[in-house]
Amino acid sequence: MTTNILDNIDPRTLGELLEQARKKCGMTQADAAKVIDVSRTTMVAIEKGERRIKSTELTQLARAYGRSVSDFVRPRPIVEPFEVQFRAVYQRSEEEEAEIKPFILQLEELCQNYLELEKIMDAPLPQNYPLEYKVTNMPIKAAAESIAVAERQRLGLGDGPIPRLRDILEQDVGLRIFYLKMPQKYSEVYSYNEQLGGCMAINALHPEDRRRWSMAHGYLHFLAHRRKPEFHFDELDKQYQRVPESEQLAETFSRYFLMPTSGLLKRFHDMCRTHSEFKFTPTNLFTLAHYYGVSVQALVRRLEEMELLRSGTWNKLKDRGLKVRTVQKELGLEEIPQRPDIMPLHYQRLAIEALDRGLITEGRFADFFNVDRLEARCIAEKLREKLPEDSSAMLQETIDFDLRQMQE
CATH class of the missing domain: 1.10.10 (Arc Repressor Mutant, subunit A)
Structure with a gap:
């Protein structure tokens, strides 16, 4: 690496990249200063762009940060660190911080790569964003169904299933959706800023019906709580005496968006009519869940909500020892159409x-x-x-x- 390369780089931009890389690997300015054998005040000046870094120093810091020198010297868009957004919203223990942080940083890195590719190819991701929906002081069910119906109309989805949900959110809306391998309890990460737009990470290890639910859940946060980042996990409701309205809205929206009332009602009655006694069998239940690309539990809860099944039906099925995956295999139901690629x-x-x-x-x-x-x-x-x-x-x-x- 020649000195000329560094001479042509804005020291403030380079300093900002170095600061971000240092923080991502958990080093202090004093730690970084020791790596290149300078005082902490000199390290501060380097990160502020007030003192040009030497090529040997950059090589040493890149190695210490686990990065390549090219990460700092090639033209690359700088994005607002996601961790700053999440820290402002969530109070986490050190243990939670250590578990969550790698996935936030991974999503940030992938989105930064995405933006870099767009600039290299001069082909920005087309965005078809609606205005943020206003839900203040609105009843949760009414707000959720209203937004779900409006979005289905806007995207031309009618009232049937959405088999290509990821493709629609990526290509028709313009969200950045990545599938990352996360611990089982984590479902989805959502973040937004003006530079990148809406960004999501979905747990790649979950079955497709759950990934679709997580995408719909994250989509509501984009639609109604756009600038509030979210890290969704199973134990979320245990952290609160009462689940936040934003989470209630996201869950309710997912039901209406993936299983719209009019289409589901018609399909339910069509299935009942195939039986002389006008009944809805467990086989019908599994077939209908597969048709809509949702879990059997989600469908039962939705049908209970619509008063098409008696309240408590799901609990009774569980008490009888229902094995969902076993029944699905016995019925010969194929996998839900999916695109499990990590990248959009x-x-x-x-x-x-x-x-x-x-x-x-x-x-x-x-x-x-x-x-x-x-x-x-x-x-x-x-x-x-x-x-x-x-x-x-x-x-x-x-x-x-x-x-x-x-x-x-």
Whole structure:
């Protein structure tokens, strides 16, 4: 690395990147100062951009922070640290902090990579965001159903199931959705800022019906509590004597959004009519849950709420020893359609296009997917086969093409 490279970099920008990297690995300014054998005040000056860092110092700090030098010297958008947003909203114990922080940082890193790819390809993620819905002083059920109906109409979803929920939220709305492997108790992470828009991490280890529920849950926070970050986990209700209204709204919205009243009512009656005694059997229940892409429990609760099943039906089924996954296999129900990729589709397209056009190196492509170069080559080949050739060509053609100049 030559001194000229550092001379051409804004020291304030470089200092900010160094500060973020230091904080992410839990080092103090005094710790960092010892790494490069300077005083803490000198380290402060480096991070403020008041003192240019030497190439040897940058190499030492990058190694100490577990980063490559290229992370600091290549042009890269700087994003507001997600951890700052979460710290302002949630009070956590040291144990909770240690467990949660890695996933917040991982989501931040992936979103920053996404933004970098957009800038490299000059192809920003199209955003089709509605205005934030106002729900203050509104009854929870009425507000949830109103928002669910409005969003279904806005996105042209009718009143049937939503089989491609992730694709719709990513491509039709413009959210950044990543699937990350998290502890079982965690469902979803949501964050928003003006630079990135809405960002979500969904637990990749959960079954698809639960991931879909988590996406719908996070989508409500985007729609109604846009600037409030959220880390959703199973024990959330145990932390409060009363579950916050924002969480009640998100759960209720998920029911109405994934299982709209009009469509569900019609489907329920159609199934009952297939029996001479007009009944709704356990087989019907499992088939209907699969049709809507929700858990059997979620469907039963919804049908109880609509007074189509008696209150307490789910508890009685559990008492009888119902084994949901076993019954699903016995009925031969196929897996719910899903795309369990870690990265969003647009992210993948931008990355392979940038690689094939020589705009990024194979090493940088590997970094974007957080894998080694050997695995990166396999991913690249799979993407070239998986993504339609015409969509790749279309992306390349439309980057600089002016539609106003199109000839008949």
